[in-house]
Amino acid sequence: RKEVEQDPGPFNVPEGATVAFNCTYSNSASQSFFWYRQDCRKEPKLLMSVYSSGNEDGRFTAQLNRASQYISLLIRDSKLSDSATYLCVVKEAGAGSYQLTFGKGTKLSVIP
Amino acid sequence: EPEVTQTPSHQVTQMGQEVILRCVPISNHLYFYWYRQILGQKVEFLVSFYNNEISEKSEIFDDQFSVERPDGSNFTLKIRSTKLEDSAMYFCASSGDPGGGYTFGSGTRLTVV
Numbered sequence: 001r002k003e004v005e006q007d008p009g010p011f012n013v014p015e016g017a018t019v020a021f022n023c024t025y026s027n028s029a030s031q032s033f034f035w036y037r038q039d040c041r042k043e044p045k046l047l048m049s050v051y052s053s054g055n056e057d058g059r060f061t062a063q064l065n066r067a068s069q070y071i072s073l074l075i076r077d078s079k080l081s082d083s084a085t086y087l088c089v090v091k092e093a094g095a096g097s098y099q100l101t102f103g104k105g106t107k108l109s110v111i112p
Numbered sequence: 113e114p115e116v117t118q119t120p121s122h123q124v125t126q127m128g129q130e131v132i133l134r135c136v137p138i139s140n141h142l143y144f145y146w147y148r149q150i151l152g153q154k155v156e157f158l159v160s161f162y163n164n165e166i167s168e169k170s171e172i173f174d175d176q177f178s179v180e181r182p183d184g185s186n187f188t189l190k191i192r193s194t195k196l197e198d199s200a201m202y203f204c205a206s207s208g209d210p211g212g213g214y215t216f217g218s219g220t221r222l223t224v225v
Contacts, residue, residue: 032211043203043216044155087155091211094160097143097167098210102155 002027006088006103014111017078021106023071023088031098032091033064035073037084038105044087047073078110114138116217118204124223125194133189133220135204144187145205145214146179148172155203161187162210194224 003026013019025033033050048055050062050071061074071088088103117136125131137144146158160167161179169177178190187206191198201221205214 034213041201041221043218045216046213049213094168097160097162099145099157099160099168099170100147100155100214101157104154 002030002090002092002101004088004090004101004103006086006106008104008106010107010109012109012111013078015078015080017110018074018076019078019108020075021073021086021088021108023073023103025069025071025088025090025101027090027092027101028066028069030069030090030092030101033071034089034091034100035060035062035071036087036089036102038087039084044089044102047086075108078108080110080112083108083110114215116204116206116215118202118217118220120220121218122221122223124225127196127224128193131191131194131222133191133202133204133222135187135189135217136185137187137204137206138208138215139185141206141208141215143167143207143210144181145207146189147203147205147216148200149203149219150197150200158189158202191222194222196224198222199224 035047036044037047038044050064054063059076063072085105087105144161149155159169201219204217207214
């Protein structure tokens with residue numbers, strides 16, 4: 001069974017804090033890796049792809065360790081608008097197509 | 113920015129009734145998907161669709177479910193005889209290539225009573 005595991009949180013942090021989320025995945029043949037953001041009762045929205053070399057997008061840094069099957073997301077200088085659930089997502093090749101496997105998400109609340 | 117649109121945003125139906133959830137994927141996308149999210153649970157894959165046929169389906173996607181692309185723009189999910197446990201948020205997604213990112217619609221909240 002293919003699983004993506006995340007710490008559910010919640011993480012309650014003050015504005016300006018740095019916060020890190022971790023994720024592990026079980027399928028070593030997974031092809032691509034992503035962080036999505038989901039606001040309450042809304043659709044998942046792609047935050048960033050994750051590459052083995054690590055990648056950064058403004059205040060967000062993502063890392064992938066294929067050997068450990070571990071993915072991380074670092075948010076620096078947290079803003080109130082960062083409050084959301086962060087979903088670790090893995091793309092896997094199935095028998096006929098690719099499909100996304102989602103973690104349950106880590107809830108972040110940024111407090112004034 | 114191109115969007116995936118879904119209608120209705122909320123559907124309430126009685127157990128045993130048929131429902132059709134509608135989606136308009138991004139116009140130049142070729143790969144279409146349905147996912148669902150039961151309240152408080154993770155987003156789960158239902159089915160993928162390419163070239164007018166199902167590419168893959170999950171265990172959830174049993175005989176009660178079907179998908180169709182009735183014309184050049186719509187992509188529908190039909191649930192033949194709804195059960196209470198079908199209550200969930202149903203998300204449509206599309207992508208331009210199978211390895212690329214997906215764009216999700218804003219979802220249809222299905223409530224079976």
